Amino acid sequence: MFHIFLHFIVPGVVAGLFFRKRFWFAYLIMIVTMVVDMDHLLANPIYDPNRCSIGFHPLHTIIPIVFYFVACFIPKTRLIGLGLIIHMALDSIDCQVTNGVWYHITIPSAISLEKSISLSRYYHTNLTYEVSLS
Ligand SMILES: [Zn+2]
Structure with a gap:
């Protein structure tokens, strides 16, 4: 008010x-x-x-x-x-x-942030997988 x-x-x-x-x-x-x-x-x-x-x-x-x-x-x-x-x-x-x-933080940038988080998770999983293989 x-x-x-x-x-x-x-x-x-x-x-x-x-x-x-x-x-x-x-x-x-x-x-x-x-x-x-x-x-x-x-x-x-x-x-x-x-x-x-x-x-x-x-x-x-x-x-x-x-x-x-x-x-x-x-x-x-x-x-x-x-x-x-x-x-x-x-x-x-x-x-x-x-x-x-x-x-206001635009929605596209919020989506790309979410994408980069999930991408980093994906790479993290891959990395663990590779490590466990070797
Ligand atoms: Zn206004």
């Missing part, structure tokens, strides 16, 4: 520090970027506290994040970019706090 609270507080602090003259406009644009969480609807289950959203949900992966970062440097898209980068940073911190990782 504290994590969701931060999604409302941090943009407010940034708007207060850097966009004081148009605080409400800046704050609202950054809050609206939370629609990026719509990509959770593609996942099953939609919400899983033990799953890190960074690197898992399509709009929370590295290529879109590069675009959010670039958007921070273009005056017209700066607030959208900032809102999204703050969002990604908070989600990543949340992953670190709850799961001890900064990003």
Whole structure:
């Protein structure tokens, strides 16, 4: 719950520090970027506290994040970019706090790890067999 609270507080602090003259406009644009969480609807289950959203949900992966970062440097898209980068940073911190990782470890790498474990078992068995033969 504290994590969701931060999604409302941090943009407010940034708007207060850097966009004081148009605080409400800046704050609202950054809050609206939370629609990026719509990509959770593609996942099953939609919400899983033990799953890190960074690197898992399509709009929370590295290529879109590069675009959010670039958007921070273009005056017209700066607030959208900032809102999204703050969002990604908070989600990543949340992953670190709850799961001890900064990003979701993709399933293919988990499979290959499993494969290499079973492969090492296979070689281990072969090795014992060879040793027993000689
Ligand atoms: Zn998110």
